[in-house]
Amino acid sequence: MDAAYNLARWLVRDDHDAQDVVQDAYLRALRFAGGFRGGDPRAWILAIVRNTAFTWLKRNRGSNSPAEFDESMHHGDIVDAGLEADAVRSADANMIRDALNELSDEFREVIVMRDIEGLSYKEIANAADLPIGTVMSRLARARAKLALSIKGRVTREST
Amino acid sequence: VNCDDARILLHGHLDGELDVVRDLEVERHLEECPNCAREFATLRAMRTRLRDETFRFEAPSASRIPISRCRCVTV
Numbered sequence: 001m002d003a004a005y006n007l008a009r010w011l012v013r014d015d016h017d018a019q020d021v022v023q024d025a026y027l028r029a030l031r032f033a034g035g036f037r038g039g040d041p042r043a044w045i046l047a048i049v050r051n052t053a054f055t056w057l058k059r060n061r062g063s064n065s066p067a068e069f070d071e072s073m074h075h076g077d078i079v080d081a082g083l084e085a086d087a088v089r090s091a092d093a094n095m096i097r098d099a100l101n102e103l104s105d106e107f108r109e110v111i112v113m114r115d116i117e118g119l120s121y122k123e124i125a126n127a128a129d130l131p132i133g134t135v136m137s138r139l140a141r142a143r144a145k146l147a148l149s150i151k152g153r154v155t156r157e158s159t
Numbered sequence: 160v161n162c163d164d165a166r167i168l169l170h171g172h173l174d175g176e177l178d179v180v181r182d183l184e185v186e187r188h189l190e191e192c193p194n195c196a197r198e199f200a201t202l203r204a205m206r207t208r209l210r211d212e213t214f215r216f217e218a219p220s221a222s223r224i225p226i227s228r229c230r231c232v233t234v
Contacts, residue, residue, distance in 0.1 A: 085200040085201040091208070111209070115209040121174065
């Protein structure tokens with residue numbers, strides 16, 4: 001399933017490691033198939049991929065667990081994100097890719113799950129074990145950071 | 160809805176995740192507030208870009224057949 005690989009690839013940022021995460025996630029899915037409680041099976045698989053990827057990141061790269069992620073708003077995260085749609089439209093795809101890769105794992109995952117994979121807030125909340133309100137506020141911060149980063153790259157490129 | 164609230168709620172609005180009442184409140188705020196409207200336009204532009212296929216990684220053929228590698232792993 002391309003979606004599983006796509007999510008894993010964005011989360012661990014390496015082709016080979018992403019393949020390992022997907023294999024491991026499929027094995028977990030087979031083991032826990034009895035725990036599937038209905039709903040969209042794609043979202044269920046992606047939740048397993050997401051959790052497998054975070055376990056992998058913690059074990060191999062020492063990333064903080066999502067539970068330790070600082071959820072509070074910080075000044076500057078959203079304020080002044082007055083963000084220039086034109087810069088986003090004109091940005092080179094590589095700029096956007098680099099900007100996304102530079103986000104923290106917790107910010108990158110919500111953007112990939114929502115904007116690239118199209119999961120609902122509820123599906124993201126289930127996958128990441130977060131309240132739905134936190135999904136929205138985390139998306140807000142993640143998108144603000146991404147937009148500012150893209151804008152910065154476009155500005156640097158044009159000077 | 161004030162601007163502080165709107166900066167979060169814009170996302171629910173963009174994603175179609177707000178209830179009808181909240182959604183209308185945000186829409187009304189966007190009509191009245193050029194700053195939030197500009198931010199919303201940016202968010203929508205970013206969403207459009209991110210949905211492009213160019214940001215999807217295609218799985219290498221080997222991982223399309225995951226079961227083939229299961230034989231050596233204890234489940």
